[in-house]
Amino acid sequence: MxxxxxxxxxxxxxxxxxxxxxxxFMAYALDRWDTALSLPWLQAISYTTARLLQMMGxxxxxxxxxxxxxxxxxxxxxxxxxxxxxxxxxxGLYVAxxxxxxTILAQRLKALCWGVPAFFCYSIARLVLLAVxxxxxxxxxxxxxxxxxxxxxxxxxxxxxxxxxxxxxxEKSL
Amino acid sequence: MIHKGLLQRPGxxxALFALVTALSLPVWDVLSxxxxxxxxxxxxxxLALFGPGGLRLPTSLVRDGVYPxxxxxxxxxxxxxxxxxxxxxxxxGLLMAVMFAVHTAVLLAEAMTAVSGLxxxxxxxxxxxxxxxxxxxxxxxxxxxxxxxxxAQRIDPVVQ
Numbered sequence: 001m002x003x004x005x006x007x008x009x010x011x012x013x014x015x016x017x018x019x020x021x022x023x024x025f026m027a028y029a030l031d032r033w034d035t036a037l038s039l040p041w042l043q044a045i046s047y048t049t050a051r052l053l054q055m056m057g058x059x060x061x062x063x064x065x066x067x068x069x070x071x072x073x074x075x076x077x078x079x080x081x082x083x084x085x086x087x088x089x090x091x092g093l094y095v096a097x098x099x100x101x102x103t104i105l106a107q108r109l110k111a112l113c114w115g116v117p118a119f120f121c122y123s124i125a126r127l128v129l130l131a132v133x134x135x136x137x138x139x140x141x142x143x144x145x146x147x148x149x150x151x152x153x154x155x156x157x158x159x160x161x162x163x164x165x166x167x168x169x170x171e172k173s174l
Numbered sequence: 175m176i177h178k179g180l181l182q183r184p185g186x187x188x189a190l191f192a193l194v195t196a197l198s199l200p201v202w203d204v205l206s207x208x209x210x211x212x213x214x215x216x217x218x219x220x221l222a223l224f225g226p227g228g229l230r231l232p233t234s235l236v237r238d239g240v241y242p243x244x245x246x247x248x249x250x251x252x253x254x255x256x257x258x259x260x261x262x263x264x265x266x267g268l269l270m271a272v273m274f275a276v277h278t279a280v281l282l283a284e285a286m287t288a289v290s291g292l293x294x295x296x297x298x299x300x301x302x303x304x305x306x307x308x309x310x311x312x313x314x315x316x317x318x319x320x321x322x323x324x325x326a327q328r329i330d331p332v333v334q
Contacts, residue, residue, distance in 0.1 A: 016317050023313065027305045031297065089305055093312055147199060151246035154308060155191035158250075158315075162181035 015100050022096035030092055038088050039067065045086045045120065046070035049127040058131065072127075077134045077141065079127070087123040090153035094119065097161045103168055111164045122156055180319055187253060194249040202245035210240045213278050220282045225289055231281075244273060247311040254315070257322060265318045272314060276306050 030038050043064075050062040050072055063071040072079040083089070098111040126148045134141040181187045214231050221229045251257075251266050280302050287295050295303070 014320075016313065016320055019316055020313055023305070023309045024301075027301045027309065028297075031301060031304075084304070089308055092305075093309060097312075097316075143199070146242045147196060150242055151195050151199070151249075152192055154243075154246050154250060154311060155188045155195070157312070158181070158191075159184045159188040162184040162187070165180070166182070166184065 015102070018100035019096055022099045023093055026092035026096050027089075030088060035067070038083050038086075041088050041091075041120075042070060042081060042083055042086050045123050045127070046072060046081045049081075049124050049131070052124065052128050053131055056128075056132075058135070072131070074131060074135070076138065077131070079131070081127065085123075085127065085149050087119055087126070087153055087156075090157045091116065091119045094157040094161060097157070098164065101161075101165060107168055111161075115160055115164070118160055119156075126152075181255065183255075187255065190253040191246075191249055194253050195246050198249055199242060199245045202242065202248075206240045206242075206244070207236055209244070209274070210236045213274070213281060216278050217282045217285060220278075221285055224282075225286060229285075229289060231285060241273075241277060241307070243307040243311065244270070247273065247307075250311065250315055251318070254319065261318075261322060265314070269311065269314050272310060273307065276302070276310055280306060 046062060046064075050060045053060045053072075053074070059075050061073045063073065065071070069083075070081040072081060079085075094115055095112065098108050098115065101108075130141065130144055130148055133144055214233075214235055218230050221231070247269055248266055251262050251269065254262070280299065283299050284295065284303070287299060294300075
């Protein structure tokens with residue numbers, strides 16, 4: 001790998017310090033440009049989830065509290081889809097982890113090109129699964145809401161990141 | 175630096191993480207009331223020192239099922255491959271201490287903000303509330319695996 005002044009600074013700072021800085025930046029950016037970044041993400045996920053559930057035969061109507069959250073109303077349950085439900089914070093941390101890893105720009109872009117759609121599909125799959133389980137076994141919806149929408153995110157982002165890191169070519173061949 | 179192959183089988187890691195989290199979440203649901211009790215006690219102490227007199231958090235805050243992210247955080251360290259139990263216990267202990275400090279500070283700051291009558295929470299508090307737990311957990315995990323993946327210092331044999 002060619003050593004540029006920027007890559008030398010990156011190496012000196014180290015992965016963990018860079019990850020902290022990038023995570024701070026991502027948190028700030030998603031808060032500062034909420035209407036341009038987080039909100040369209042939330043709307044796209046809510047819309048696709050609603051369409052998928054309709055295709056599966058469920059009666060779903062999609063509403064929203066503008067600028068706040070989406071509302072998926074089904075016969076058996078009503079979801080308030082907030083930013084946290086869409087995994088946007090976990091996606092921000094994934095981007096921070098990708099930007100912090102010492103590799104070339106093309107590899108980082110590759111990680112974002114398949115990481116962002118993967119997060120999109122993952123977030124929709126979680127909501128669809130939660131809606132289906134709430135219909136089939138309503139007693140589990142409380143547990144699964146916390147489990148699927150809050151906790152598993154960390155595992156998913158590390159899985160995605162580690163898969164990318166493991167597929168990176170050796171440093172000498174870059 | 176964090177080397178390639180840290181998680182040689184990412185899929186296995188994710189499956190194990192999901193399983194251990196599912197098992198630990200009900201346990202944490204019960205324990206979290208004690209955790210919250212300690213936080214509320216400390217925040218009330220902070221409010222007595224820095225807030226207006228007589229202000230206390232409602233006891234309804236102490237309930238089961240708060241801060242569920244901690245169950246996932248513990249599971250993350252438990253399922254990290256190629257680490258001994260001493261490493262896991264040490265880092266889970268450290269993480270719990272950090273999370274306890276973060277949650278106490280955020281709750282105290284939220285109470286102070288509510289008392290001060292601000293319409294919206296200041297930016298650092300907003301970010302800590304939404305990103306705090308997950309960002310700190312992942313960062314501490316990266317620090318932990320980086321420290322354990324550093325090559326041991328070579329000690330040359332003493333020539334007699």
